[in-house]
Amino acid sequence: MILEQKIPFTKMHGLGNCYIYLDGITNKLSVPSFPDLSMKVSDPYKGIGSDGLILILPSDQADVKMRIFNKDGSEAMNCGNGLRCVAKYAYEHHLVQAERFSIETLSGNKQAQVHVKNGVVEQVTVDMGEPILERGLIPVAGGNETEKVIREKLIVDGVTYTFTGVSMGNPHALFFVDHIDKAPIHKLGAKLADTDPLFPNGVNVGFVQKLTDHEVNYRVWERGSGITQACGTGACASVVASILEEKVVKDVPVTVHLEGGDLTIEWRSDTNHVLMTGDAETICEGFYLQQ
């Protein structure tokens, strides 16, 4: 007789980038393998259906801690949409008392500010910290470890592309296109995201179309999850890359249009930090029956 274990979960999304959230502060989590659980719950047919799994845990260096696992079970260093949903969950479930608090991630502590209306968090602003631009730290293979990766040439199947590399704690390659609907997202996403030697840790493959000096379209094939409706760290990286490629200006809020909705991103000169503001929504709550 296999004993089923009922795992309480909350499904939330940031602009359609949805995850299964486990509250490890309120509940005791006895899960043998989070990577395996992420792969199981992410399955839309045999599981719950999501882009991955996010844990909300106690922290000894911040108010709460976030761990994020992609659909393939790989653990990532950061997740922008996840941070906004963790902030919403923590505030609405009284895991924190103030409207401004810190969230520990594998890429450092991030400051979150919830925007509350009638006790409900509608939007969240997260200080995503400084972008990481050195080749050796993104990482991108080859070249000089300390140089920036701006408009680097890449030949795939005889076609020459250029990309800019940005890390928000997790690696992103940004390709600029004239029309977002014509971005080679399947061709370059499938080739580069998880196993290409140019990106030793894999890479989130993003496509950016400049619309105005403060507005871009952005689409993404995520490392470990494939095409998603939105990527918060990717939206931040798209604005940093747009500024590095002199397509938009710094210190101006930039509207990033993603498949699932809009984010407001600002790369500040005074702090060199990137600020992200956007929605966070709860879809449902339930119990996952783990055999």
Ligand SMILES: N[C@H](CCC[C@H](N)C(=O)O)C(=O)O
């Ligand atoms: N796939 C990403 C993690 C999720 C990031 C994304 N969902 C976001 O909102 O930032 C990676 O492996 O780096």
